[in-house]
Amino acid sequence: MTPPVEQKSPAPPRLSKGEWPELSHEDLDRAADRSRVFWAREGGRRWQLLWLLVGPGVLAMIGENDGPSMISYASSGAAYGYGFFLPFIVVTFGAAIVCQEMCMRVGAVTHRGYGELVIQRYGRVWGWFNAGDLVLTNLVTLVAEFVALRIGLAYFHLPAWVAVVFGLALVAFSQSGHRYWRWERIALGLAVFNGLFLLAAILAGPSWSATGRAFVTIGPFPGGSFNTILLLVASTIGATVTPWMIFFQQSATVDKGMTPRDLKQGRADTILGGVLAALFGCGALVVGAVLFSHHAGGVQGLAGAGFPGALRNVSGALVATLFALGLIEAGALALLTISASTGYAVGEALGVHHSFNYSVRRAALFYACNIGAALIAGAVILIPGVPLLSIALNANVLATVLLPVALVFLLMLANDRQLMGRWANKRKTNVAALVVVVVVAVSGAAYGIDSFLLATHLIH
């Protein structure tokens, strides 16, 4: 077993000559990455250090600003205008930061992925359930990402097959270097374009006074039935904290080779991702609110295929183009991150190699799951007559079973002193984490139960 973490010093002992055991290609690649971190830290180059260590947090957070989420935010804006949901998005990303910081910390301290730790510490049944449900949910979510990609490309008069070819080529290209670093930098490059939603919001000519008032008064609260509000609140939470983010950030932290010495930068990475994602998410909502102001709302969910078109009529071609490009980015980035989380989850569940630093031959299943998940989802959107809209709209409901389970195990892992040593949750962290976990888990469960009651017509 790995030596208990309590025995480690803050500056971990480096291996000396003759002390290292059999080394793999992956070990040397990761060591090369770590050497850059070491020298940046030794040289006191703080910005370079942050640049080297930023990645998993930003990608998890902005990856969750995916196609369906951005359309969901814009739909809330189009239906309810400026108001409660603007500050609510910020609060939910605050909650996401609390959860994702724990993933980062557990990954950096244990050097093991979430799925792997659940299997080894709490048994195969829980581990396989987590991985199985995640794979199923990810497949459905990936279909929704291709739908978003298709909506964005349709604005430029490009057909569905272009969305599939583009998405698959991107996933294959990002993995082609067999280096985590390369994959991460490609994904980060894409993530920058999530900012198009903010740019679109600024150019759409929103009411800044109404925007400011929404943040100050946390209102007006949307009208409607209790069920409608519950579904909206729960789906907004569900669009911010999801199981794939937990799997992804912890595994990516391990793949990147982060250690307890990097926790400060890991936190900065997570907070930066949360702040940017909240800003861009609010941008999407504000764009929708502009439609509301012009009484051009009523574009709901992924029926938002008409969103860019409606925006062109109200705010002009530039804003509509930026929104369509934003949707393409949101779908494309989520294809990379959600495919990666599928590969990590399967690799960890089956105990086979799972890292972008391995060659295809050494981690065949990891790469196969990574591209296979995208391939299946892409194929689904090309099948004539498949209820794409229903699949996309129901994608979130599948995650509602896994989310509470994933969060409970995350909390248990972060409190496991045998694993985490002095980096286990402190009392204050536990209070914050417990509140977040309970609220998110209860909202998720309520969303699942409420959706069931609506589906069975027990409530209306």
Next chain:
Amino acid sequence: MDDHTQQTGKPRGEATFLDAQDDTRDELVGYLERDQLEVEMDKTLPPARLGHWSRVGLWALRVFVLVVGAMVIYTFIAGLH
């Protein structure tokens, strides 16, 4: 320019597996913690020792999964029609 750069013509950390000869391998691997090595990461951790309340909590979680799982599967299938 430090010794490493003079000898290899590359800045520190730019070495790849192919040019990682013994000395470079020695130097590179020193940047890893022992439990970051593949042979260490492949080792299995022992199961967690759970207290009474943790076990009760996990049983409650099992019930939650079965009940809500059934609801969600029904909802998803119904939603497709």
